[in-house]
Amino acid sequence: MIIDVHGHYTTAPPQLQAFRDAQLAGERTTMAPVSDDELRASVENNQLRVLRERGGDVMIFSPKASGMEHHVPDPGVATDWARASNDLVHRVVGLYPQTFAAVAQLPQTPEGNIDAVVHEVRRTVGELGFVGVNLNPDPSGTWTGLPLTDPSWFPVYEVLEELDAPAMIHVSTACNPNFHTLGAHYLNADTSVFVQLLMSDVFDRFPHLRLVIPHGGGAVPYHWGRFRGLAMRNGWQDPADLFRNVFFDTAVYHQPGIDLLLKVVPASNVLFASEMLGAVRGADPETGIEWDDTLRYLDGATLDDVERARVLHDNALLVYPGLAGRFA
């Protein structure tokens, strides 16, 4: 069984974006009805087809990351938007319970909106069976908030520990022209959060908290020596200590990158992921391989059977215990 831990519902029926547009226009509205057939069509020709064609079995599925737009300051808007987005993902999971498992968008705002965030974690993970959440370390989109290690974030970690669910660290749209959202902002966030964690005692406080850093950990594996050297010079913990709680996914879109990831990071801390349909679409004209067909790069990598099993499913079942009831 092959579990892709990082898929986004980038193909939702247009009613979702219409609702969002109305919301942002200040209208008090609800989403127009979406039929089950529309939901089926939205994934059967997209994520579901691609997953099956490539030999995948299960996809952990969350609302479109760049669409979370946590920079919009109104807490009510954020809460309604997260609920609508999550409810739609939940319905997709209900239609394909053998294929999809849900991860929630949180109603974050630049000011935090933490009570509503905790409430949505309880509603989605505690009540609806979501297996995790996406936590945005930069709800402002301009990095005007506090690091993930600030105590203001602790209520989120408390509820995640209580419910035994992980968070993927995932920013949304950048609101700064220096940072292309998919090309720079996503990777910068991955790197920045890793250093925040490295300098902190968050995992002493929350020893059961599990965080997945996507996009292969940003720049971290490539600069692993830099982080080890900085940690020793500054008296921080050893970067490898974070592997009790931190996991990287395989959303790295070429063979040399995947090879580096697997060389530097233990197989126990790498989770198979494609991020599809996400940042890149289409195939490399030089190889014919679709950029985000990361299973092909794993096939081309040096992994023994135990390591391969860990990356493709064992780790996912450990990190996302909510999967176990349905997919063990």
Place this chain on the structure above:
Amino acid sequence: MIIDVHGHYTTAPPQLQAFRDAQLAGERTTMAPVSDDELRASVENNQLRVLRERGGDVMIFSPKASGMEHHVPDPGVATDWARASNDLVHRVVGLYPQTFAAVAQLPQTPEGNIDAVVHEVRRTVGELGFVGVNLNPDPSGTWTGLPLTDPSWFPVYEVLEELDAPAMIHVSTACNPNFHTLGAHYLNADTSVFVQLLMSDVFDRFPHLRLVIPHGGGAVPYHWGRFRGLAMRNGWQDPADLFRNVFFDTAVYHQPGIDLLLKVVPASNVLFASEMLGAVRGADPETGIEWDDTLRYLDGATLDDVERARVLHDNALLVYPGLAGRFA
């Protein structure tokens, strides 16, 4: 001949920092005298010793990057600080003309201070024989300025083209608690600037401009497939097209990182660099190799003689023509 293109004067005599402190305290002051013996002592036990011990011959030497502090808004303060810092580096070069070549700090401010920047380029490169400059893509330290592709930066590129000198893209201290300066901000800047350039026509406008992106290009080589895929999807130029004008250094502190860099980036675009004495100091207890002894990683990499010659000196002489008079 082995040329290290990325060394910083992090060991300047204390008069320099005392001057800076007085400046920031609002005093109208000049730097206390520094003797040649003090300058010699400051490098002979540091950069010069380490360079020689490791078998290097030449170091391109610039003021301490984190100390540039372009976020201080006063243009006069920025100009005086850059001049003082550059003049000290210039004196070191004068004492060791067979070993050091100078790269200038620019008097950038969050508002630009572009006339003074151009003036300092002319003074250092045009008059004093500096071989390049460090250009900060984020003088604010909070990324509140415009991307390097905005026309407001063009006067800098014009003078660099005119003087046939390159710029290393190098941020200074981060003024945002989310970004550790050496661990995250430096790497994020490298990645962000690469994407800015990828989306732009800067090199159509300035075909002779040469930019060096340090720290192995941030996250770029690790995510090379992502950038190729994004470029194709968005109709940007091919990332490899940037190799006419963009070069990466080897300030990557472990063997797998250097191996990836050399696998992904043509040897014609990689410049040997240590960044010492910089972000990391000391040795890896597992290998005994000093983190920033990047020559050891190059020795361990798969490079033929031509490639090795390019990385260790040929490329440096092409990118920094100012070296040629003394070190050809």
